[in-house]
Amino acid sequence: MSTRPVGSTEGGGDQAVALEGLVVRSHPMLRKAAHNRSLIAGATILGILITLAVLAPWIDRYPPLEQNLTEILQTPSWAHWLGTDQLGRDVWSRLLWAGRFDLATGFIVVLIPITIGTIIGTLAGYYKGWPDTVLSRIIDIVMAFPYYVLIITLVFAVGKGIRGIFIAFALTDWVTYARTVRSSTLVIGRLGWSAAAKGGGLSDVRILGRHILPNTITQAIVYATSDIVYVILAVVTLGYLGLGIQAPQPDWGSMIFDGQAFMTTKWWLSTIPGLCVVLTGIGLSLLGDGLADVLRPE
Amino acid sequence: MYVIRRLVQAIPVVLGITIITFFLLRLIPGDPAMTLLGNRGTPEQIALLRARWGLNEPIWIQFWLFLKQLAHGDTGASLFYQVPTRTLIASRIGVTMSLVAFATVFSILITVPLATIAAIRKDRAADQVIRAVPLVGLGMPSFWVGLVLILVFAVNLGWFPVGGWGDTIPEHIYGLILPALTSALAIVPLLIRSLRVGMLEVLQADYIATARSKGLRELRVLLVHVARNAIIPTLTLLGINIAFLIGATVVVERVFQLNGLGSLMLSAISNRDFPVVQGVTFVFALSVVIINLVTDLTAARLDPRIRLS
Numbered sequence: 353m354s355t356r357p358v359g360s361t362e363g364g365g366d367q368a369v370a371l372e373g374l375v376v377r378s379h380p381m382l383r384k385a386a387h388n389r390s391l392i393a394g395a396t397i398l399g400i401l402i403t404l405a406v407l408a409p410w411i412d413r414y415p416p417l418e419q420n421l422t423e424i425l426q427t428p429s430w431a432h433w434l435g436t437d438q439l440g441r442d443v444w445s446r447l448l449w450a451g452r453f454d455l456a457t458g459f460i461v462v463l464i465p466i467t468i469g470t471i472i473g474t475l476a477g478y479y480k481g482w483p484d485t486v487l488s489r490i491i492d493i494v495m496a497f498p499y500y501v502l503i504i505t506l507v508f509a510v511g512k513g514i515r516g517i518f519i520a521f522a523l524t525d526w527v528t529y530a531r532t533v534r535s536s537t538l539v540i541g542r543l544g545w546s547a548a549a550k551g552g553g554l555s556d557v558r559i560l561g562r563h564i565l566p567n568t569i570t571q572a573i574v575y576a577t578s579d580i581v582y583v584i585l586a587v588v589t590l591g592y593l594g595l596g597i598q599a600p601q602p603d604w605g606s607m608i609f610d611g612q613a614f615m616t617t618k619w620w621l622s623t624i625p626g627l628c629v630v631l632t633g634i635g636l637s638l639l640g641d642g643l644a645d646v647l648r649p650e
Numbered sequence: 651m652y653v654i655r656r657l658v659q660a661i662p663v664v665l666g667i668t669i670i671t672f673f674l675l676r677l678i679p680g681d682p683a684m685t686l687l688g689n690r691g692t693p694e695q696i697a698l699l700r701a702r703w704g705l706n707e708p709i710w711i712q713f714w715l716f717l718k719q720l721a722h723g724d725t726g727a728s729l730f731y732q733v734p735t736r737t738l739i740a741s742r743i744g745v746t747m748s749l750v751a752f753a754t755v756f757s758i759l760i761t762v763p764l765a766t767i768a769a770i771r772k773d774r775a776a777d778q779v780i781r782a783v784p785l786v787g788l789g790m791p792s793f794w795v796g797l798v799l800i801l802v803f804a805v806n807l808g809w810f811p812v813g814g815w816g817d818t819i820p821e822h823i824y825g826l827i828l829p830a831l832t833s834a835l836a837i838v839p840l841l842i843r844s845l846r847v848g849m850l851e852v853l854q855a856d857y858i859a860t861a862r863s864k865g866l867r868e869l870r871v872l873l874v875h876v877a878r879n880a881i882i883p884t885l886t887l888l889g890i891n892i893a894f895l896i897g898a899t900v901v902v903e904r905v906f907q908l909n910g911l912g913s914l915m916l917s918a919i920s921n922r923d924f925p926v927v928q929g930v931t932f933v934f935a936l937s938v939v940i941i942n943l944v945t946d947l948t949a950a951r952l953d954p955r956i957r958l959s
Binding site for chain 1: 659662663666667670674675677678679784785786788789790791792793794797798800801805893894895896897898900901904915916919920927930931934935938939942
């Protein structure tokens with residue numbers, strides 16, 4: 353997202369530089385991937401979470417929306433592994449379904465920004481000149497807005513819920529991708545082989561399509577692993593504020609909000625959905641670090 | 651001149667945030683006046699609001715009206731409280747500024763020692779542990795961290811108030827400790843990562859080798875030579891991440907029931923009080939621009955390399 357924290361990421365103090373001489377040869381890279389501990393750990397954590405989310409309809413123990421007012425706020429038991437909430441709904445089942453909604457939203461929401469941002473960033477970095485200046489100014493402007501302030505206001509303006517989330521991120525999140533991709537395109541430009549290709553008579557379209565985009569897309573995907581963490585955090589935060597995924601659909605954020613009133617006696621109601629978010633974050637961060645390592649040339 | 655160049659750079663950004671703040675209203679589907687006032691507005695009130703925003707005029711006249719209001723330091727009267735937005739903002743801004751200031755201090759107090767230890771003990775146990783902090787911390791939602799801190803330190807241990815910020819200055823400070831810590835934790839993971847890299851660079855610099863070869867004690871090298879040169883990257887990093895920190899305080903204020911700008915914005919959202927939402931958004935963005943300007947100018951003062959580049 354635009355105004356999210358900016359810093360060098362592990363394994364890529366300057367990821368753009370890491371691109372130097374990057375050649376997409378799958379075999380050595382796969383071998384590298386198989387030995388990268390952080391990649392494997394991240395993929396495992398994320399794999400488990402995604403599997404649980406995908407299997408939710410089969411492994412939930414009660415319908416996630418089913419209320420049972422005679423069994424509200426139960427402590428964890430064999431019948432209800434994580435107890436029940438204030439409406440007697442099974443927390444374990446809701447947790448699974450919430451994961452399904454939150455993870456799916458996080459992964460799908462970034463598709464539009466990643467596409468727009470990669471295209472704009474590549475073109476600006478390749479052609480430079482005034483389009484690049486305009487893009488840089490837009491980046492500066494969007495980055496001036498505190499992340500949550502911009503997202504919350506946009507979702508409020510276009511309407512709460514999934515639709516609002518999609519529009520808000522489509523409008524703002526492309527900026528960060530454009531920023532990352534632009535700087536890596538500039539680095540590639542400086543390496544000279546795009547100039548060489550041009551000297552060899554290749555058209556701009558061919559240079560962009562065959563030589564530059566494959567690299568910038570890789571870059572954007574590595575960046576996306578950390579971006580999705582922020583998107584999921586924002587979706588959960590919006591849910592907590594009542595602006596995100598709308599009730600009765602379960603969402604980790606609204607589950608935390610619902611549990612807040614019972615914090616002193618039923619601490620797990622708010623704590624466990626939060627831990628799911630943290631676990632997702634750890635998985636994605638490890639995966640991102642690992643990917644950056646594997647894709648970095650020797 | 652660096653100072654002038656940097657000031658000139660800020661102008662299009664301020665203009666840009668003005669335009670975006672203006673267009674936020676136009677994003678509301680349908681007729682904004684109708685959507686916002688909804689059932690609580692009579693047809694006359696809706697017509698009045700349309701006139702005030704110039705909704706019947708072309709867009710550039712609407713923008714001109716908006717700019718004129720902004721020049722008077724306002725984004726219009728609150729639809730809910732019927733007072734100028736700036737009055738509401740002025741009464742709340744102190745809380746948020748104190749929270750942001752406290753949170754900044756906390757994030758420095760946490761980041762600098764940890765990043766330093768990690769850099770000095772590179773690849774040893776301490777470094778491995780500290781490097782795991784960002785991994786876990788990045789994915790922690792601020793509101794959840796706040797709730798957990800309340801549960802542990804306010805409810806169970808009873809060391810801090812559960813929320814609110816009291817009436818006297820000592821009470822304010824006391825009440826701000828947990829919220830400030832929560833907000834700081836939102837950016838600490840990133841600061842640690844980046845500052846550790848920055849420190850490693852400083853440690854490998856020639857002047858550090860020189861200082862050591864002169865026979866200076868390691869502590870002196872660290873305090874005098876390393877720390878001094880690490881201040882600039884820390885400052886720049888803080889400047890870049892202040893926007894995220896400010897954003898985090900919005901949610902943190904809600905969790906800790908602090909009556910700052912964030913709470914004002916969130917309650918304005920539930921009241922569909924758009925002028926207030928607009929005003930707070932603008933003030934937030936403007937403060938980020940100003941803070942960035944100040945950190946950049948300070949960094950340039952401290953480091954001639956920035957000034958002269």
